[in-house]
Amino acid sequence: MARGARSVALLLMMLGVAARAVSAVSDGPLPNGHFEQRPDASQMNGTRVMSPNAIPHWEISGFVEYLGSGQKQDDMILPVPEGEQAVRLGNDATIRQQLNVIRHTYYSVTFGAARTCAQAERLNVSVTPESGILPIQTVYTSSGWDSYSWAFKAKHSTVWLSIHNPGHEEDPACGPLIDAIAIKALRSPHHVKTDNMLRNGDFEDGPYIFPNTPWGVLVPPIAEDEHSPLPGWLVMSDTKVVKYVDAAHHAVPRGSHAVELVAGRECALLQEVRTVPGRPYKLSFSIGDAGDGCAGHLAVDAYASAAALKVAYESRGAGGSSRAELEFVADADVTRVVFQSGNHHMKPDGTLCGPVIDDVSLVPEHAHTPAARRLRM
Template identity: 45%
Template sequence: MPAFARFLLALTLLVFIGSASASAAKYFEGYLENGNFEEQPKPSNLKGTKLVGEHGLPKWVTKGLVEYIHGGPQPGGMFFAVSHGVHAVRLGNEASISQTVPVKPGSLYALTFGASRTCAQEEVLRVSVPTQSGDLPLQTLYSSDGGDVYAWGFIAKSKSVTVTFHNPGVQEDPACGPLIDAVAIKELFPPMPTRDNLVKNPGFEEGPHRLMNSTNGVLLPPKQEDRTSPLPGWMIESLKAVKFIGAKHFNVPSGRSAVELVAGRESAIAQILRTTPNTVYTLTFTVGDAKNGCHGSMMVEAFAAKETLKVPFESKGKGEFKTASFKFKAIEPRTRITFYSSYYHTKNDDFGSLCGPILDDVKVSKLA
């Protein structure tokens, strides 16, 4: 083959690979199609705020009473906070929205979405991707402005999956229902321990997508609501969520990410490590405040094997932090390390927003 022909063939292959990679990266990280609901329905697909027809909402399939909402004051004196754009959808009793998304079989993904309740009563949002589902109770408001953002993890079973958000209808008033104002997705890569650190994802650098116009961080639900953690390597072993925070809007001791223990003892994070029985290890970690208005006397409790350490931290809200460590002897081939906040905290300037100490740079190494 002449040199020029080989050059043209190589160029064609590069263009093909580049376009294929761009296509594959479409859902690698970012909004689903019309994931912020800003592509509006046709007037013929709206009856007031109610969507008409299964395909009335562009790029989504709707079932039941789904309303297309413009943020702000509503008829009847209600106010809907749409924190991540202008428009959102509200799910009535037994209503749902769904979208089919191309994915890689066997890969771990996290959905990130803005969700809030619209009435002062119990509301639940069911998230499902066959064959996994979880119910997120929305009665706990972590942010008083209604800007709560959640992540939900799943492992893809096929080349495409149908993502569904469903209101199972637990509230008494059928006119109430969860509000969803943004949906994004990110493929996550399973982190591995290293020779110097047995902890996977020790600095929480691998985690779910952060919505660009969100300043509240991302809530990671407990494992009873999501058995596939959206924070690789870690489990949320508690009744309430922990918060995944980034350096753009919070003070983070190192790297780009950390976790905030926002619900006291109800907000615990854990990991199971491979250890050698009767071997002594050192557990080191960093605690501090996120410089987000969370002041006061904090305490982080750490557990490993039979050992416990309580680390006090007096937060002045200046983004300070300190490092703590203790030794433990492994009893089994698997050792669980756990962290939680001893106390409950709210922001000084906003008593409706939960907050707490942050955790970062967790390291477990064999004692030399």
């Protein structure tokens, strides 16, 4: 009897250990996501990593280099934003890590990337069966490093996250630097608050932002059939992005996060929402500046159904905001709410910037009517 009890206890303990071993990845940096755990010198040829499993917690293929901060390529110094080490993905190079996740959960991946010597650099980020091409040829920071985000819905409890450079340059080492990779579970994009018809209108749900990176996270173009790292919202553009910013490093009109429209009229932030044709609605939002030195005549163009509104904001680059409203009558059962920066703007250091929007709300007018009550259902 005692032996049987001990066997059961041992089995339960082993199951507990196994359960902990396969527990879902937590929000924050991935294991060795900063690449500070080095490959063994015997697995290197200069800066090139020669073994597929040389970098702890990662698998690699193709031309992958392991670089230190301040390392030079010709006359160019290669900086590292987090810690002392980073990797460079040369021709057809891939770095990947296996993750334990929760099935049917939405996740956002954040990673740092910097251009080097290739002309039209881009990255293919994937979690099978989903993938996305992220353009990284435009630089939005003075350091040369930008943080990008990408989202997926977990189809399985174990997945491979891959970052791949599909480029082929004459110099096989040319390719983007990668550093600081993190993950974050997202709320379902279908979640809607009872007092706001828009999903995630306060932008409080979004990609992971590293505490030591003051430049926010870029949300790339998102097709309608892809998942967004900014739940509820799409980014429409060929190559440009919007920037997700936090109150720890920026002036945010309300709450902890907002969106900076950094690409002028080349990019639009939008959301589609169900409406009742002929019913009046009111769209309201805050416009301001991120307190990042983006000064001048900022403006946001807002659209809903056939209505449009241009809202001007005089910025000193030190923070602040004002409130705007757009009233319209829906002309279809689905209305597209769109925001664009009225123009291109640059900070004194030459980096792109723009107006901040936050606290976006869409409500039916005369909400006490039976039609409005049916809409909220």
